[in-house]
Amino acid sequence: MDDIKIKNLGTRRPGLDLPAIRHLGREECESLLKELTARLEMPDGSSALAILKVLELGASDIPHVKPSDDGFVLSELLNRLQFEPANIYINWSSFDDIDEMSTVQFSAVFHDLWYPSSDDIEIFDRSHDWVLLIRHFDVVQLLRI
Numbered sequence: 001m002d003d004i005k006i007k008n009l010g011t012r013r014p015g016l017d018l019p020a021i022r023h024l025g026r027e028e029c030e031s032l033l034k035e036l037t038a039r040l041e042m043p044d045g046s047s048a049l050a051i052l053k054v055l056e057l058g059a060s061d062i063p064h065v066k067p068s069d070d071g072f073v074l075s076e077l078l079n080r081l082q083f084e085p086a087n088i089y090i091n092w093s094s095f096d097d098i099d100e101m102s103t104v105q106f107s108a109v110f111h112d113l114w115y116p117s118s119d120d121i122e123i124f125d126r127s128h129d130w131v132l133l134i135r136h137f138d139v140v141q142l143l144r145i
Contacts (some may be wrong), residue, residue: 001092001099002111009112014108019105023099024089031096039145048094055122059133059141068116076121076135078132081142085125092121093122 001021010018024032037046040054065077080086088106090099106113114121116136123132133141 001097005113005115009109016056016109019101019109022100024100026096029096029098032089032134036063036095036124036128037130044078044114046094051095055131055133055143056141059131059143060078062140062142065140067110067114067140068138070111072110073107074110075103077140078103081130085127088123088125090121090123092118092119116117 004046006018020036030130033048033051037044037051040051042051042054072136085103087100088103090106091100095131120136121134125132129145131143133144135141
């Protein structure tokens with residue numbers, strides 16, 4: 001995630017304890033990408049772009065869910081989908097900029113960190129059983145793997 005997002009979060013919500021964010025290194029990002037590639041039954045070494053295309057083609061819109069709505073709470077959506085991960089991974093760009101955060105903490109600051117005009121993010125957990133795609137055009141999509 002871009003450092004400016006954290007800076008803006010602190011400016012918009014002074015006094016807020018900043019969430020614990022673990023930025024993954026290159027090797028961890030590559031490992032997660034490799035695991036996802038295997039789960040999607042794609043050839044080893046598939047590009048991030050190819051994986052994103054497979055995710056987008058296989059995912060279905062979740063009706064009546066708009067991530068820009070003030071009432072959108074990621075943790076509630078995950079519970080409704082019967083996913084209860086303690087931690088999630090957030091892919092900000094081509095699987096080379098991934099952060100790990102607690103689901104509760106990311107949900108609490110989602111609207112501060114996800115910029116609806118520009119961010120397409122993918123959210124998943126260690127199981128790689130599912131991927132949520134949150135798109136800048138105000139849609140949430142789900143792919144169960």
